[in-house]
Amino acid sequence: DVKVTQSSRYLVKRTGEKVFLECVQDMDHENMFWYRQDPGLGLRLIYFSYDVKMKEKGDIPEGYSVSREKKERFSLILESASTNQTSMYLCASSPSWGGDTDTQYFGPGTRLTVL
Amino acid sequence: KNEVEQSPQNLTAQEGEFITINCSYSVGISALHWLQQHPGGGIVSLFMLSSGKKKHGRLIATINIQEKHSSLHITASHPRDSAVYICAVLSLRSYNTDKLIFGTGTRLQVFP
Numbered sequence: 001d002v003k004v005t006q007s008s009r010y011l012v013k014r015t016g017e018k019v020f021l022e023c024v025q026d027m028d029h030e031n032m033f034w035y036r037q038d039p040g041l042g043l044r045l046i047y048f049s050y051d052v053k054m055k056e057k058g059d060i061p062e063g064y065s066v067s068r069e070k071k072e073r074f075s076l077i078l079e080s081a082s083t084n085q086t087s088m089y090l091c092a093s094s095p096s097w098g099g100d101t102d103t104q105y106f107g108p109g110t111r112l113t114v115l
Numbered sequence: 116k117n118e119v120e121q122s123p124q125n126l127t128a129q130e131g132e133f134i135t136i137n138c139s140y141s142v143g144i145s146a147l148h149w150l151q152q153h154p155g156g157g158i159v160s161l162f163m164l165s166s167g168k169k170k171h172g173r174l175i176a177t178i179n180i181q182e183k184h185s186s187l188h189i190t191a192s193h194p195r196d197s198a199v200y201i202c203a204v205l206s207l208r209s210y211n212t213d214k215l216i217f218g219t220g221t222r223l224q225v226f227p
Contacts (some may be wrong), residue, residue, distance in 0.1 A: 009156075012161070040219060041219065042117075042119075042201070042217040042219040042220060043203075043215075044216055044217075045214060045215075048214065055172065057216070059170070068221040088156055090156070090158065092158075103148070103160050103163055104148075104160070104215065106150075106158035106160075107154070107157075108156055108157045109155075109156030109157065109158075112155070113152070
């Protein structure tokens, strides 16, 4: 079974803090994604990565950065958290090769509250 | 206007009812996904379709490429089917990127 784990289920931070959200997958997938999910807006792509050291901006990258130093780990960084970054953050991974290249496997999500 | 629209946004049903959730999209696609999200956040993939119909247990997904429309059906619904169902498409513009475009989801509640 593919397993995608996220470092925290719930996180509370203060405005201006630097926040790290970690995602780890154990299936040697090349592609990894960070989304945020807000009521009425659905999932929106923040950043994605095709491989180690590679990153691409998604639809809403402002206020975020990412790091992919190892294939299994994709980190989302909020350099200076703001209240409008309060959201559910979901990580996903998918393979570049094989029969299920179009299927993304999701982590359990991190509900971040910025006070 | 969103490129992926789902209807209804909210749906309540009695146990045993037949349920249909609709998804319409406005872009050319290479695949369409139906996802399920239970309270607590975890998302699981139910189906991936590029044509025709797929069935898994009590769930049936259909897609009409010409009409740019897909439906998810649940037969003999059960309270454990209560979840948010999300439609997502892989647009042809996103070749080689695996970028999905998501609908806003349909919240289903099935009462005993």
